[in-house]
Amino acid sequence: MSASGTSFPDPDWPRQDPTRPELPFSHHLPPDPLLDAGSFIDSSTVPSRTLPSSPPNHARDLDRTPRKKSDTSSTRRSPFRAQPLNSYNLPSDSPAPRNGDSPASKKVSASTSRGTDASSKSALSERPNWLPPGWVVEDRVRSSGATAGTVDKYYFDPVSNRRFRSKIEVLYFLETGTLRKRKKSLDGNPTSTDGSEEPKSKKSSSNTKTAPLDFDFFNVPERVEWVLTDPSKDAWTPFIDKEKVPEYTKREWVGAFQLLGRSKV
Amino acid sequence: MEGHGDQTMLKPSVILTGTAKEGSSGPPIGLVDIGVSEGAYLFRVALPGVRKDRSKVKFEIKSDGKVQIEGVMTGPGFLKESSAMYQMKVQQLCPPGPFTVSFKLPGPVDPRLSSPSFRPDGILEVVVMKSRAQPTVADSHPPL
Numbered sequence: 001m002s003a004s005g006t007s008f009p010d011p012d013w014p015r016q017d018p019t020r021p022e023l024p025f026s027h028h029l030p031p032d033p034l035l036d037a038g039s040f041i042d043s044s045t046v047p048s049r050t051l052p053s054s055p056p057n058h059a060r061d062l063d064r065t066p067r068k069k070s071d072t073s074s075t076r077r078s079p080f081r082a083q084p085l086n087s088y089n090l091p092s093d094s095p096a097p098r099n100g101d102s103p104a105s106k107k108v109s110a111s112t113s114r115g116t117d118a119s120s121k122s123a124l125s126e127r128p129n130w131l132p133p134g135w136v137v138e139d140r141v142r143s144s145g146a147t148a149g150t151v152d153k154y155y156f157d158p159v160s161n162r163r164f165r166s167k168i169e170v171l172y173f174l175e176t177g178t179l180r181k182r183k184k185s186l187d188g189n190p191t192s193t194d195g196s197e198e199p200k201s202k203k204s205s206s207n208t209k210t211a212p213l214d215f216d217f218f219n220v221p222e223r224v225e226w227v228l229t230d231p232s233k234d235a236w237t238p239f240i241d242k243e244k245v246p247e248y249t250k251r252e253w254v255g256a257f258q259l260l261g262r263s264k265v
Numbered sequence: 266m267e268g269h270g271d272q273t274m275l276k277p278s279v280i281l282t283g284t285a286k287e288g289s290s291g292p293p294i295g296l297v298d299i300g301v302s303e304g305a306y307l308f309r310v311a312l313p314g315v316r317k318d319r320s321k322v323k324f325e326i327k328s329d330g331k332v333q334i335e336g337v338m339t340g341p342g343f344l345k346e347s348s349a350m351y352q353m354k355v356q357q358l359c360p361p362g363p364f365t366v367s368f369k370l371p372g373p374v375d376p377r378l379s380s381p382s383f384r385p386d387g388i389l390e391v392v393v394m395k396s397r398a399q400p401t402v403a404d405s406h407p408p409l
Contacts, residue, residue, distance in 0.1 A: 224376035231317035
């Protein structure tokens, strides 16, 4: 019985599939609206969502949508890694020097036209109209791994420096001011690979200095009205002069609040 | 032993324990606690009987620290299903209808930096940051 049991997916683990058997459940991304439970993506044709803990590359963080495949062959196994432009100061959880492959990142210049192309493409790409002002969109091309060449779109919150990997994550954050829940990692390689996690420990210290720079602590409105708009979630919405405060503004407030809460309360 | 049993039987069916035993000298709604930390104020307001889902709870914070909480006290829930009218013989709970609770925090605040929570136990708990516009907290954020 036990032997045969191994061939069946664990009922509590509906999305397990042979291509990533080593994934602990805790590493699963939030439920995928495009991928039914029990189904899986063939990594040979479509970007698979490999795990943060899978060593060699940054093939993790895949988005759900199919990617351009045209440049896959040219960059597959390429030693360089796509380097984002420095126009945006990435938080320290960006994929940069991890897993000891930082030397590779130094080789960007050595990499052919493909490299520059990737770099330029990683610059600010077209802004979706649902994205609040100030957010940064970036397309990054994977430089190594089985899924090299695929393009990942990232969204950066200028206030918290958080990184988001999908519209779903962004909208959830904008609406709730919180991050989508995920289980805590069990293996000690927790959230460092996910920029959408709340900045912690080593990183928070630097963010404490930088994140709130554009928050005007001194121009305090005379009054704000907070209305319990979603009792089931204990969600409160601020109003100023009977006007609802935009979600991204509220989010800035929340960011500033959390910032102060971390530093001194 | 049996005497003890009889005493228990004679006691009224309403049993109060803990703080509820200490009398209802104050209004049953609107009891306020205020706490202070280095950078923020915390206030807790008792809103027993105020239902989250239909009480339209809101509050206004002014930069000078004034807080006004508004809501609607809901009446007995069973009246909807019952045609009977009850003349209240004992009325110690807050009667149905709108209410406000107003008080003032010890100092100026930033009304934007507030983290409210209406807890399931009927306590409205709000943390609001002290105003940074005042030079009192210039140590970590010196005025420009």
